[in-house]
Amino acid sequence: MKKMVKLMVLLLQAAWVLTVAADPLRVEGQPDDGGGADTLSHSLVLVQRLEAIFLQGNGSDVTLRVETPDADEVKLLAVHSLVLSLQSPVLEDMLRVRNGSTLTLRESPECAAVFEKFIRYLYCGDLSLRLEQAIPLHRLASKYQVSALRRGLTDYMKFNLARESPSGHVAGWYEYASEAGDTSLRDGCLQYLAWNLSSVLRSSEWTTVSSGLLMTLLRRSDLVVQSEMELFAGLEEWISHNSPDGLTAENALRAVRYAMMPPRELFRLQSRSAVLARYRESVRDLLYMSYQFHAASPVHMAKYFDVNCSLFVPRNYLAPLWGSSWVVGNPTRDDRSTSFQTQLGPSAHDASKRVTWNVLFSPRWLPLSMRPMFTDTGAMQPTRIEGGRPRIIVTPATSSADFAGVSFQKTVLVLAQRRGRLLVKHVYDFHQSTEENGDFLADADLHRRTSEYLVDGSLVLHVVVKPMYQSLVTGKN
Structure with a gap:
């Protein structure tokens, strides 16, 4: 006492x-003569x-x-x-x-x-x-129920996902968050890894990823990578480094979307990959279906094979045939436009066919329901008002009648600079029934020069077009 x-x-x-x-x-406050x-x-x-x-x-x-x-x-x-x-x-x-x-x-x-x-x-x-102290401090905050510290550490870890560290830390944080039941941190780590997988594959952290996290990533369609071949190369490195049991290796190899690789890459893969040669029997059916997918008309193939699976769904590929990067300087000033070409479909049957896309960015545009319709010539008629939110419109330059049997999933990646590193901050998916995403940059303050959405005063975007055959793929993978 x-x-x-x-x-x-x-x-x-x-x-x-x-x-x-x-x-x-x-x-x-100021003196208040009224008694305040x-x-x-x-x-x-x-x-x-x-x-x-x-x-x-x-x-x-x-x-x-x-x-x-x-x-x-x-x-x-x-x-x-x-x-x-x-x-x-x-x-x-x-x-x-x-x-x-x-x-x-x-x-x-x-x-x-x-x-x-x-x-x-x-x-x-x-x-x-320091970064390496975040988990033990979070563990103590959880054990002793210091909720404010626990929330603060979760926010600290989510903010520092892109920070440089000798051997990487995001995969370890994901495993800890899963164990501790911190869903916010777990989902934040998983999203970062998925959206920035191309850079993660080139880091020392990649080979430290657990088999469980590996499979979670491989099953996702929103992975941002240069190509499916880059993802396979990363998987081959992971298998060679970790020497997993046969079942784990087979399951991982079966999650690769071989149909998204051109036939010439598939042939080269089969002749040069030691990992694929070792487990060839476990993926033989997938390779066979992929070759058929490239050889025949997709609509014709669907008459004989049940191919409603993720094997035929593209991911967010950064290679030029799937989209284009776009740097919008001074994005609050006025409307901007650009154009690029993609392949009509992932099948080699459509590889020689190209689709030209027009992209229009407006910093202050009325919602779709309040905009005038397109003119007879097909030109877009933007209606801008003060206080309107940013909009982006992605439309084909040719008639949709040319795309029989093909639908297009349009995705816009917004990049940001965090601690000197360029990373994907947000991913916006467009619905097939509309040409714009109503939530696009809804929380961004582009007028503020220090906005986390701006890189040296510019808005850095990458537009990805993912063609899918309607008769083959049903539902969202």
Whole structure:
């Protein structure tokens, strides 16, 4: 009891120190002759005082003994039960039932190494950390139910997904988030890996990906890669490095979309890939169907084979035949347009056929329901108003009658610069029934030069067109 009273006295003294501190007095609000009140804020000095109380151990009433499982390391921290109880319901219960003035806590070596940082946060509400300390601190925040710190660390990790690290960290964070039940962090890591897989494949982190995460990625249609061949090369490297069991390797190889590779690449793959040669029997049927897909008319092939599967669904390929990059300088100024060509379909039967696409970007455009229709000549008639939101329109230059049996999934990748690295920040998918996406850049502030959506003042986009044969593919993969 005496120690508790002493602690309260110290806190009161801290509050008194604030009133006479040398720091300038901050007054919020203006004098109000009508009887209103101003606010005097010295919270920063109070936090500094509380930190000093922790560091010096003044008035502490309990000692935390932090041990590792093998008792290789022991840390002793003099703390104040009142402060810890206010911040953590778990510590409050443990302190209530403790015997004596020492509370023993057993932590992993990683958590023990950052435990003092964790306790300091309970006193002053901030901490400094490195990437490798994020997981143990998050684990401590979860264990002791310090929800504000847990949320803050989740946000920190999601913000630093693109940050450089010697061996990568996103895959490890994904595994931890799955284990800890942090769905926000797990989904953020998975989205980053999927949307930036082309760069991840070239990093040292790729071979550290677990088999479970590998399969989760391979099943996705929104992977952003140069081509399916680049994805196969990455998978071949992963298998060679990790030497998985036969079933894992076969399942991974069967998730490759071989039909999205031109026949010449398939022939080269079969003659040069040691991994494919080893597991050829497990994918023989997929290779056979892919060759047939390229040799015959897709509509004709559908009469004899049931091919409603992801094998025939393109991913978000960055190669020129599937779309084009577009840098829009000063995107708030006026409307811009560009054009590019793609192949009509992924089948070699349609490889020589090209589709020209017109893309129009407008920083302030009326919604589709409020726009005039196209003119007789097919020209787009944009209607711009102040306060309108950014819009992007992707339309074919030729009549849709030329695309019998083919539908087009249009995707716009928005790139951003994070810590000096260019990454995919957002992916917008267009519905077949409309030529625009109503949510496009809905949250972007393009007028602000420091907007995270701008790279050196420009909007960096990549438009991907994914042709799919309507008679072959049903539903969304």
